[in-house]
Amino acid sequence: MEYVVMGTAGHVDHGKTSLVKALTGIDCDRLAEEKRREITIDIGFAHLRLGDGRMVSIVDVPGHERFVKNMLAGATGIDFVLLTVAADDGVMPQTLEHLDICHTLGVRGGVIAVTKTDLVEPEIAEIAAEEARGAVRGAFLENARIVMVSAETGQGIPELMDAIRAAAIEAKPRDSSGPVRLPIDRVFSIKGSGTVVTGTLVSGSISVGDELEMLPSARRVRVRRLQSHGKDVKSTGPGLRLAVNVPDLETLNITRGDVLAAPGSLAATRALDVRVNVLPRAAKPLKNRARVRLHSGTQEVIGRISFLDGAPDLPPGRETYARLRLESPVVCVRRDLFVLRLFSPVTTIGGGVVIDTAPGNPGAKAKKPAEIIERLKLIDTGGEYDLVERTVAESALVPISPAQTAKTLGIQRERAVEIMHSLAADGVLMNFGNDNMIAGAVFERLKSEIIIRLKEYFDSEPRRPWVSPAEIRTKFFGRANTKVFDSAVKSLLDSGHAVSSASAAGIRARAGSDEILAEEERIRNEILRIFSESRFNPPTAEELPSFIKSKLLSLPEIFKVVLETGQVVKLSPNAFLKKELLDEAEAMIVAKIKETGGITPAQVRDLLGASRKFVIPILEGLDARGVTVRIEERRILK
Numbered sequence: 001m002e003y004v005v006m007g008t009a010g011h012v013d014h015g016k017t018s019l020v021k022a023l024t025g026i027d028c029d030r031l032a033e034e035k036r037r038e039i040t041i042d043i044g045f046a047h048l049r050l051g052d053g054r055m056v057s058i059v060d061v062p063g064h065e066r067f068v069k070n071m072l073a074g075a076t077g078i079d080f081v082l083l084t085v086a087a088d089d090g091v092m093p094q095t096l097e098h099l100d101i102c103h104t105l106g107v108r109g110g111v112i113a114v115t116k117t118d119l120v121e122p123e124i125a126e127i128a129a130e131e132a133r134g135a136v137r138g139a140f141l142e143n144a145r146i147v148m149v150s151a152e153t154g155q156g157i158p159e160l161m162d163a164i165r166a167a168a169i170e171a172k173p174r175d176s177s178g179p180v181r182l183p184i185d186r187v188f189s190i191k192g193s194g195t196v197v198t199g200t201l202v203s204g205s206i207s208v209g210d211e212l213e214m215l216p217s218a219r220r221v222r223v224r225r226l227q228s229h230g231k232d233v234k235s236t237g238p239g240l241r242l243a244v245n246v247p248d249l250e251t252l253n254i255t256r257g258d259v260l261a262a263p264g265s266l267a268a269t270r271a272l273d274v275r276v277n278v279l280p281r282a283a284k285p286l287k288n289r290a291r292v293r294l295h296s297g298t299q300e301v302i303g304r305i306s307f308l309d310g311a312p313d314l315p316p317g318r319e320t321y322a323r324l325r326l327e328s329p330v331v332c333v334r335r336d337l338f339v340l341r342l343f344s345p346v347t348t349i350g351g352g353v354v355i356d357t358a359p360g361n362p363g364a365k366a367k368k369p370a371e372i373i374e375r376l377k378l379i380d381t382g383g384e385y386d387l388v389e390r391t392v393a394e395s396a397l398v399p400i401s402p403a404q405t406a407k408t409l410g411i412q413r414e415r416a417v418e419i420m421h422s423l424a425a426d427g428v429l430m431n432f433g434n435d436n437m438i439a440g441a442v443f444e445r446l447k448s449e450i451i452i453r454l455k456e457y458f459d460s461e462p463r464r465p466w467v468s469p470a471e472i473r474t475k476f477f478g479r480a481n482t483k484v485f486d487s488a489v490k491s492l493l494d495s496g497h498a499v500s501s502a503s504a505a506g507i508r509a510r511a512g513s514d515e516i517l518a519e520e521e522r523i524r525n526e527i528l529r530i531f532s533e534s535r536f537n538p539p540t541a542e543e544l545p546s547f548i549k550s551k552l553l554s555l556p557e558i559f560k561v562v563l564e565t566g567q568v569v570k571l572s573p574n575a576f577l578k579k580e581l582l583d584e585a586e587a588m589i590v591a592k593i594k595e596t597g598g599i600t601p602a603q604v605r606d607l608l609g610a611s612r613k614f615v616i617p618i619l620e621g622l623d624a625r626g627v628t629v630r631i632e633e634r635r636i637l638k
Contacts, residue, residue, distance in 0.1 A: 003239045004171045005200055006048075006110075006164065007059045007078035009102055011092035014084045015115035017044065018151035020060050023161065024048045045198075045241060047229040050165045057200070057229070057241040058082075061098075077183070077200035077297075078102075079171040079239070081110035082164070083141060085132045087117045087125040087148075095132075097348050099139060100279050104351030106337045108140050109170055111147065111163040118150040178333065179265035179412055180204030180212060182242060183297035184258045187251050193225065194247030197254060199298065201242050204262060204412075207235035214249060215259045216268030216329040221246040257299035259331040267407055268329035273359040273376055276305065276340065276352035277319035285313035286350060291343035294324060296336055296354070301328045302343060308369045308376075319352070321376045323359060332357050333410020334379070334387070355379050358408060384411070388419045392429055392439050397446060397480035399436035432483055446480065446488045451497060453477075454509040463554035465520045466506025466561065505564045516552060523550055523558045531568055531578040536585065536610035540574050571617035585610075585618055590627065590637065598634040 008016040021027050026046035044060035059078060081102050085091055102110075112132050117125045129146050136142050145163045149156035186198040206212070210223045225245035226233050236242060244260060259266065272294075278286045286292075288307045293300055303326035307314060314320055332338075332354045339351040355376045367375070379387060391405050402416035409416070420437055423429040429437040453476040457467055473485045489507060492498035499517065500507050502524065508516070526548045531538045539547060545555050562568050569579050577585075585608055592607060593599050599607075604615045619635055622628040628635040 002054045003057060004054065004079045004168045005057045005059060005077055005239060005241070006168070007081050007102070007107070008061055008084065009081050009095075009098035010084035011086070011089065011094040011098075014086040014089065014092070014095070015113075015151055016082075016084050017060055019082070019084060019113060019115055019149065019160075020044070020046050020058055022149075022151040022154065022157055023164075024058065047241070048164070050161075050168060052165065054165070054168050055229070056164065056168055057239075059200070059241075077202055078105075078107060079109075080167045081107050081141070083110060083112045083132070083136075083144075084115050085112065085128055085135075087114050087120045087128045089116075090128045091131040091135045096135060096281065099135065099141070100281070100348055101339055101351075103140055104277075104279075104337065104339050104348075108172065109167050110141055110144050111160065111167050112136070112141060112144050113156075113160055114146060114148050116150065116152075117148045117155060118153045178203030178410055179406065180206055180210075180260070180262040181266065181333075182206070182244065182260040183299070184254060184260060185256055185298045187254045187256065189251050190245075193245050195249050195251050195254065196243050196245050197258075197260060198241070198243045199260070201236065201238050201240050202297075203238050205235055205237045206242065206244065206260075211263060212246075212260050213263040213265075214246070214254060215261055215266060215331045217253065217258070218268075219249060219253065220263065221248045221260070257297070257301075259297065259299075261331070264403060265407055265413070266331050266333065266410065267357070268331050269357050270326045270329050271359050272324045272326070272330070272332060272354055273308075273356035273372070274322055274324055274338070274352045274354055275319060275376070275380060276314070276322045276350060278314050278316050278350040279348065280317040282316040282349050283347075285315045286340070287313050292324075292349075293341040293343060293346065294326065294330065294338055295341065296330055296332050296338040299330050301326045301330050303327055305340070308373050310369065314350075321355070321373050322352075334408075335410075353380075357410075384409075384415070385419055385423065388416060389423055389428055389439065392420070392423075392437055393442055395438065396442060397438065397477065397484055399432045399438050399481055399484065401434070401436050432481070432487070438481075438484060443484070443488060446477070446484070447492055447497070449477075450488060450492060451509050451511075454498070454507070455511075458508060463552070464557050465516060465553050466501040466508055466557070468506050472507075501561050502565050506561065519550060519552045520558055520561070523548060523553060523555065524562055527559060527562050528567060528578065531576070532581070535581060536577070536608045536614055538576060538578070541576065542574075571614065571621070575613050575617055577614065577618075582618070582621075586622060586627070589618070589622065589635075593628070593635065593637050598631075598636045600633050600635075 010016050024046045046058040048056040048058060050056060085095060114125055114129045125148055132146060147156050147160045147163050149160050181202040181204060182199045184197045184199050189195055206223060206226060208223055208226055212221050212223060214221055223244055224247055226236060227243040228236055228240050288311060290305055292303060292305050294303055303324045306323050308321045308323060334354055334357060336354040339348060341348050356379060387409055388405055391408050392400050402420055403413050406413040406416040417435060420429055420435060424431050424437060427440055430440050430443050431437050453472055469489045473480055477485055493500055497510055498507050499510050499513060530547055541559055544559060548555060563570060567579055568576050569582050570576055588607055589599060589604060601615050601619060605612060623630055626638055629638045
């Protein structure tokens with residue numbers, strides 16, 4: 001079975017609900033007040049089997065001006081429209097507003113029904129048909145079939161069925177590649193089952209037993225039952241009207257406008273970057289910084305619109321890029337269509353398309369309006385591969401996962417994985433484990449920036465021979481992921497653009513370092529020579545400058561490198577010994593103990609010809625390693 005969604009549109013009391021009943025036998029006026037007032041107040045639903053393997057879900061919307069917000073909730077997700085124009089009334093204000101709303105929401109086909117033909121002479125009905133044709137001239141229904149009908153007598157109903165069948169065949173197939181997304185338009189409770197929500201499944205598929213997430217509250221729910229058109233189903237795909245039994249939540253915790261989604265796939269936001277247009281027939285321009293009502297999916301949220309080009313207003317028929325700051329969270333994905341109504345008076349003024357659901361990301365560098373506009377243009381016109389690449393690039397030096405990328409773009413995680421792997425294979429992205437990636441261009445910029453920062457660092461610290469990568473990262477690249485930064489340093493060392501200290505604990509740029517490298521090596525060799533020749537009475541760190549002079553480098557910094565390499569060992573704050581001499585001292589002490597059965601510090605002093613400041617740390621080191629044991633003043637082998 002193929003499923004399509006048809007929405008009704010038209011002025012109040014132009015016969016939408018009666019026509020649906022004549023087509024399906026279903027009365028969409030479910031509220032007592034609707035029965036009493038004989039107008040549709042809220043959304044109604046019906047279904048129609050076309051007999052050719054197609055099922056049409058019908059969303060019947062109110063036509064009264066005061067209930068346009070309900071009409072907007074119902075118009076979301078429809079594939080084509082059934083526009084009604086009463087023969088005894090002709091085209092009216094809500095006829096035009098509904099047309100504008102359908103156009104703004106991307107509806108691109110449908111049928112026009114001139115209703116109540118039994119109430120007027122044929123000539124009058126023809127006038128109404130001509131008015132309808134004039135109203136849709138230049139619009140998406142310009143070539144739509146016009147059918148004369150009467151719900152009372154049944155006149156034209158078979159012809160209308162044929163026209164609906166043709167429109168259903170021409171309806172553009174739905175893109176089912178996105179994650180599960182069901183905008184909620186009704187919430188109620190059934191005794192014995194609990195909470196039920198209904199809506200038109202925009203993308204993805206739902207099965208009984210699935211765990212889903214109710215947004216924006218982010219509460220997890222389990223699907224107990226699924227129904228479509230009154231029949232239980234086990235699973236379902238996009239385009240279907242669904243009733244979903246989610247007993248985990250109370251009805252008070254859900255409202256129209258909430259979205260049922262795959263866990264972690266979508267996020268609520270209070271800001272959107274959009275491409276917005278003002279309707280050609282709008283009575284006045286849309287003012288910059290105006291308070292507006294955003295209708296997206298089944299959501300209605302109040303916000304303020306700011307034009308990114310700074311223009312004071314946007315005239316009818318024009319479009320621009322803008323930022324919407326909202327008073328309540330909404331759940332949108334890129335390329336969602338929306339309608340804008342003025343806050344007061346409440347009239348439809350325009351609409352547009354969502355470009356970015358996370359503008360001004362706290363982790364991203366602040367951009368000027370011109371830069372934001374240029375970025376939005378690229379996102380607006382880019383394909384999936386371009387958008388994934390840009391999304392990863394905008395995560396900068398923090399690797400982004402396929403799940404995060406999919407959430408940002410409103411695509412399935414599996415699709416994000418596929419695209420990111422392909423881009424990584426081409427060298428466009430770099431994988432840092434578990435499919436967390438950054439852009440290759442960002443990585444190359446990081447390497448260049450590290451070299452620049454190293455030069456800046458040593459310009460300000462000219463006597464230091466090295467700097468640790470951790471110090472450079474903390475000082476200049478605080479937002480960089482440690483794994484990414486370390487990988488960039490390794491790449492610079494491997495390519496010879498940077499060099500490391502003998503201990504590999506410090507780095508500097510290769511360029512201009514030859515003299516420094518030679519001086520560092522000279523000083524290091526001098527230190528080792530002095531410690532070799534001094535045997536067990538070498539100088540302290542404070543005494544070294546009296547032995548070695550350097551105009552280029554700081555001697556303490558070089559001595560630190562020598563210590564890091566392990567060539568000289570620190571015994572105490574003021575005692576250092578060359579490693580091979582320490583090994584020699586320990587061998588001599590062990591041999592003496594074996595010969596005499598034990599040894600005192602004074603005997604060690606005489607044995608080594610060393611002062612007490614070296615003797616005690618050497619003996620304590622043997623104790624700590626379990627070679628000797630102290631008994632009063634003597635050491636024996638353990």
